[in-house]
Amino acid sequence: MATRVPGPLTRPSEAATGPVATVDGLTRRFGERTVLDRLDLEIGRGEFIALLGRSGSGKSTLLRALAGLDSEAEGGLSVTGSVAVAFQEPRLVPWKRVHANITLGLAVPDPKEKADAALAEVGLTERAGAWPLTLSGGEAQRASLARALVREPDLLLLDEPFSALDALTRITIHQLVLQLWSVHRPAVLLVTHDVDEALLLADRVLVLDRGRIAHESDVPAPRPRHRDHPDLTSLRTTLLAALGVSPEGTT
Amino acid sequence: MSVLELDTPVRAEPHPGARIRRRRLPGKAWQRWISPLVLVLAWQIASTTGLLPTRLLAAPSTIAATAVDLVQAGTLPTAIAVSLQRVLIGFTAGAIAGVGLALVAGLSRKGENAVDPIMQMLRALPFFGLIPLFILWFGIGEAPKVLLVALAVSFPLYLNTFAGIRGVDGKLAEVARTVGLGRTQLIRHIVLPGALPQTLVGLRQSLGVAWLALIVAEQVNANAGLGYMINDAREFLRTDVIVVGLLVYSALGLLTDALVRLLERRALTWRREFLAR
Ligand SMILES: Nc1ncnc2c1ncn2[C@@H]1O[C@H](COP(=O)(O)OP(=O)(O)OP(=O)(O)O)[C@@H](O)[C@H]1O
Ligand SMILES: [Mg+2]
Numbered sequence: 001m002a003t004r005v006p007g008p009l010t011r012p013s014e015a016a017t018g019p020v021a022t023v024d025g026l027t028r029r030f031g032e033r034t035v036l037d038r039l040d041l042e043i044g045r046g047e048f049i050a051l052l053g054r055s056g057s058g059k060s061t062l063l064r065a066l067a068g069l070d071s072e073a074e075g076g077l078s079v080t081g082s083v084a085v086a087f088q089e090p091r092l093v094p095w096k097r098v099h100a101n102i103t104l105g106l107a108v109p110d111p112k113e114k115a116d117a118a119l120a121e122v123g124l125t126e127r128a129g130a131w132p133l134t135l136s137g138g139e140a141q142r143a144s145l146a147r148a149l150v151r152e153p154d155l156l157l158l159d160e161p162f163s164a165l166d167a168l169t170r171i172t173i174h175q176l177v178l179q180l181w182s183v184h185r186p187a188v189l190l191v192t193h194d195v196d197e198a199l200l201l202a203d204r205v206l207v208l209d210r211g212r213i214a215h216e217s218d219v220p221a222p223r224p225r226h227r228d229h230p231d232l233t234s235l236r237t238t239l240l241a242a243l244g245v246s247p248e249g250t251t
Numbered sequence: 252m253s254v255l256e257l258d259t260p261v262r263a264e265p266h267p268g269a270r271i272r273r274r275r276l277p278g279k280a281w282q283r284w285i286s287p288l289v290l291v292l293a294w295q296i297a298s299t300t301g302l303l304p305t306r307l308l309a310a311p312s313t314i315a316a317t318a319v320d321l322v323q324a325g326t327l328p329t330a331i332a333v334s335l336q337r338v339l340i341g342f343t344a345g346a347i348a349g350v351g352l353a354l355v356a357g358l359s360r361k362g363e364n365a366v367d368p369i370m371q372m373l374r375a376l377p378f379f380g381l382i383p384l385f386i387l388w389f390g391i392g393e394a395p396k397v398l399l400v401a402l403a404v405s406f407p408l409y410l411n412t413f414a415g416i417r418g419v420d421g422k423l424a425e426v427a428r429t430v431g432l433g434r435t436q437l438i439r440h441i442v443l444p445g446a447l448p449q450t451l452v453g454l455r456q457s458l459g460v461a462w463l464a465l466i467v468a469e470q471v472n473a474n475a476g477l478g479y480m481i482n483d484a485r486e487f488l489r490t491d492v493i494v495v496g497l498l499v500y501s502a503l504g505l506l507t508d509a510l511v512r513l514l515e516r517r518a519l520t521w522r523r524e525f526l527a528r
Contacts, residue, residue, distance in 0.1 A: 067425075068428070069428065069429070083429065084430075087422070087425075089422070091422050091426050093426065094521055095447075096521075097521075104426075104430050104432070104440065105431045105436070106430070131520070132521075133522065151430070
């Protein structure tokens, strides 16, 4: 496993504690198909990881296993500490208003204030009292993200949480996630299809292919990052190659 | 009449079709009254001219007058009160049994294995055919009538609530798990509200059969209630009283249906606002 190059926000205490999640030879089969094939992965405390991979490569499957939702995965898997998930689909509970979705199962003394703050952060204050079915795709996704962020977990699993957002909102939410990450320091596993997004946010970028981590790169650039940073440009080419895409074909 | 037809769970459609139909023709609603009015008029003419003998069917005007008489004499209100009470008691008992058993079967495999096979067997019984047995067991008093209503009510509620519980989105259950809800809270926040739309479908069906069961039960050895009033009228060839009784039955049926609709509107606001967009 590659050693992580700490970003400027890393606190010294973090290096001392063990990983928040360890995946050791995890295998998941659906009938004849092997989606995860003896996969190894270690997620350090406070580490921001981006997970890339083609559609159907098993990213969501891995996240489900890490979230403790998959009882049929074989192999070693240990997660220490609390986990929060933003699923690929928003999965809001339709019969609970948005704010009640945010506070669902939230065991803090002041859930209401927390929810309000989280909703303000994702720009949904006005929709706090709305029924989930009346939200737009992007609004629902932001509500789902707020529900995960408000929990301040040790491990935050985000499954393509920005896919339904427009470019401008996306930039705002990127900043928000980075900011929350720098304050509470959860470990983040972010699934994305966007190489630039991965390079912009993560300490480490993984590519999932054929059931394994086929490629991994540390992202050494300090934050805030600009996508034209020379280190990132070469990494982008490498990652796109790992994904089987030639750089000319994109952007 | 087929029991199967009545208590097969119908999928809770996202919208009751009736509401949409009503919305489509807001200004022309009166046009829908023309044909029924013409029919009643034709009926009246046929009766007055003697084409339709009173022995077979009384004239609409006679029926209206009889209705007024029956109300003034107190016969009709008393009959309604007696019948309403039977339905109310029977419905309550049947609803508790139906929903209760659905919870037992829906919330655990063990419960399902214990309850569901029996319910599936019993629902195949033509329960109106049970009347002779009920009379043997419970005599001819209130008990067999109330029990028949209870039995009729419990099946649609059981089947629909059970299907509703089992149809709750597993993805939401996963959400509940990841936010740390325990089993009780999962049931409270996800399972029961998720099953509610289907339960309300069951409620509507069961109220429909409740009246049906009552009508059938009241044909047998009743000495009070709407069914008795109708039966008694038959002896004296009073077709006007029979029709009044039938109209009251259907009015009560419509009324309870409207009540359930109101309940649906209240309970399913989260869905209604979405549909109203
Ligand atoms: N419950 C299941 N039963 C059968 N096959 C499944 C199941 N869940 C996932 N799969 C299969 O496993 C593979 C990986 O699915 P997964 O959802 O993890 O993909 P993904 O990498 O998240 O894709 P995407 O980027 O499109 O979200 C897919 O081919 C999918 O069809
Ligand atoms: Mg996925």
